[in-house]
Amino acid sequence: MNVPAAIQNRRAVKNFDLDHKMTKKERETLLALALLSPTAFNIQNWRFVVVDDPEQREKIRAASWDQAQVTDASLLIILCADLKAWKKEPIRYWHSSPESVQKFMVPAIQQYYDGLVQVQRDEAMRSCGIAAQTLMLAAQSMGYDSCPMDGFDFEADRKRGRRSPPARR
Template sequence: METKEAIKLRRSVKQYDPEHRMTNQEIEEILSLGMLSPTAFNLQHWRFIVVKDEALRRQVRAAAWDQPQVTDASLLVILCADLKAWEKQPQRYWRNAGQQVQEFVLPAIDSYYRDNERVQRDEAMRSCGMAAQTLMLAAKAMGYDSCPMDGFDFEQVGKLINLPDDHVISLFVAIGKGAEEARPRPGQLTFEEVVIEDRFG
């Protein structure tokens, strides 16, 4: 499926075939494509928690207002981010760059993030959002449906997955074989309402 078609056809599907199983190869392919998503300073601070344990899935579903896609979708990914990735051996992210580039970028990473918790969190959320979209478009290109989710108790889910203190949960992405057609788009804004030239009036 072409990228433009995947963008047009991707919809948030809530009902999935609970009997369908994705292959390990399919799951790895989707997650590997997600890992190609952009991040500021190439920090790659997203972490994809793939919830396979059925009992844990049921617990997560209970913390997500009993939404069925949590357990019924073939794949549930909890997108988290390491807020302190910037200070955890940042040379890893630039090991293939030249020495001159590293000497410029590594101090820039430190000065940009240190003592700035808002930037650390904002970048984490932006990065997870881009990764989530990549996962969903990859899934659509492979013939699967998806649903991004933030309707859950973040604190409770954090406990269930043993979320480290320096990590945050951004959202879920449920992926699987849709059991119903997506409803028509309920109302799109016009191009003129969304696209603003130069500045607000």
């Protein structure tokens, strides 16, 4: 368990090997590790959108100040959040807990977020930040460099997302 090595070796890398392809198993391992990231009340409000289509990647690159990582990395993950995850059948986040825990947690979730738009958004940012770091350190431990990015034209990406089918988990 060499977490310090992953932390020390991780750098925001700009140049990726165009010829390298991650295997399906490596991608699944990485995403499975990311899904173990903690979230408040276990609401799992992150959504990981993997973009494989080269044409989509080119368009996203164009809306990302032409940053080469967007097309050149062997894996591109757009980290999104469901701001309303807290109210979508919250019992499912606690289904394997004793009934007494469920009875406490499910109303507590509702009470914590209901009507509080800023709290819902802050929670998304916290969950995604932690998940992003989990992804990068897990990738590093698997021998992969990464680059966190928010150098986007957000409006252009948001419009493109609206035209695409919703992300699924």
